[in-house]
Amino acid sequence: MMDWTDRHCRVFHRLMTRRAMLYTEMVTAPAVVHGDRDRLLGYSKEEHPIALQLGGSDPAELREAVRLSAPYGYDEINLNVGCPSDRVQSGCFGAVLMERPTLVAECVAAMQEESPVPVTVKCRIGVDDQNPEEVLPDFLEKVAAAGVSHFIIHARKAWLQGLSPKENREIPPLDYALVRRMKAEFPHLTICINGGITTLDQSRAMLEAGLDGVMIGRAAYHEPGRVLIGADALWGDGPGLDAVAVVHAMLPYIDQHLAGGGRLHQITRHMLGLFHGQPGARGWRRVLSEGASRPGAGVRLVEKALAEVTVQAA
Structure with a gap:
């Protein structure tokens, strides 16, 4: 959601749901370390609960980015291991890291050294010719061993060559069953699902199937009144603003x-x-x-x- 879920978008979305966790655009660790932090990290207090989503692959740089972001008071720090964008791949960020779970484990271990709040990971089920049935449980096991207990899994592979970011959201088939199996195999982990989910009814069905949460991206952006107004009913809350x-x-x-x-x-x-x-x-x-x-x-x-x-x- 780069260039989309900026601070203005999040204030707007927060008016429709008191409960849902809002995520920032992905901000690269080098930008946090060397850039205008108030512009990159500043937000309105009304946006809570809010997660900062970071991109990077250098443990030391990510550790420093988390240290510098800590005073801003985010509720969660998320490492993006799911974005297939070319500009992300060129910096060894995003979905390309699915091929390097040991490095991801080193990154999150370093991030947790400086983070006063939970560090979470957003990932894909695999990339390119990987077999998700093999690589996803291995990825979860290795990253969880580094201390992460909360994963948001986009239930599609990412093809790093040959597909655009838009095509990577539409062409690789969804495998919701695999994500549900990961929850059964790792019951101690918080497993949330992402990808192709566009309605609150679908979200409710995913929760009833045993998953711990649902992330909705583009549908919530393009049709916020339909997706976000009424979302708090999933927590049993009454209606909010129309x-x-x-x-x-x-x-x-x-x-x-x-x-x-x-x-x-x-x-x-x-x-x-x-x-x-x-x-x-x-x-x-x-x-x-x-x-x-x-x-x-x-x-x-x-x-x-x-x-x-x-x-x-x-």
């Missing part, structure tokens, strides 16, 4: 962002799918898409876009 109330709740945040020199589209680009499938959704998207980048655009434009939905609904 989509219209979420927009109203965002207006003070938008005002504050604009007062600090920000642009409206930096926030509203994350809000386009809120009313997906509802009357007026096209008008909502059109008003925001056409107007949010214009100089002087502000909350009145958002209210104008909202009128497209509320008038249609009436």
Whole structure:
């Protein structure tokens, strides 16, 4: 979710669910060590619970990145061993590390030396010609021996050559049964599942099958009203804000962002799918898409876009 789940996106998503863990974009360890940490790691206190997702393959560098991020108060530090992007592979980050479980174990051991919160791992079931039935349990065993007890498993292989990141999310077949078997084989581990899950009903079925959690990425981004509103019912909580109330709740945040020199589209680009499938959704998207980048655009434009939905609904 690089370039997607920034701080504005997460504030917006938090208004729809009090319970779900939110994850940052993947931030590389070298960027944390050498870059603008406040820009990379800063967030609003309203975003809790929130996990920092790191990318890297150098244990010492990851240890330092965790040390530097500790004062920011994240609830979890996650090492991404699942992203198949070319720009990630070139730095030996992401899914390519599925081929090097011993190195991953060294990385997480180093991270835990500096982390005041749990260190977790997001991975694939394998890459390229690996046999997931063999490599995934070996990977879990070796990384768990280094002290990690929480894994988020994308239930697809990643093909490091020949498929784009988008194709890697769609073409390799899903193997949910394998992930369930990993939970049965490693009952002491927290095993969450990711990949191809787009509804709360699917999520509930995964939990009822014995898995410990479900990660939803692009469906939650593109159709947040359908996926995130109502998600807290999985914990037995009552309903929260509806989509219209979420927009109203965002207006003070938008005002504050604009007062600090920000642009409206930096926030509203994350809000386009809120009313997906509802009357007026096209008008909502059109008003925001056409107007949010214009100089002087502000909350009145958002209210104008909202009128497209509320008038249609009436």
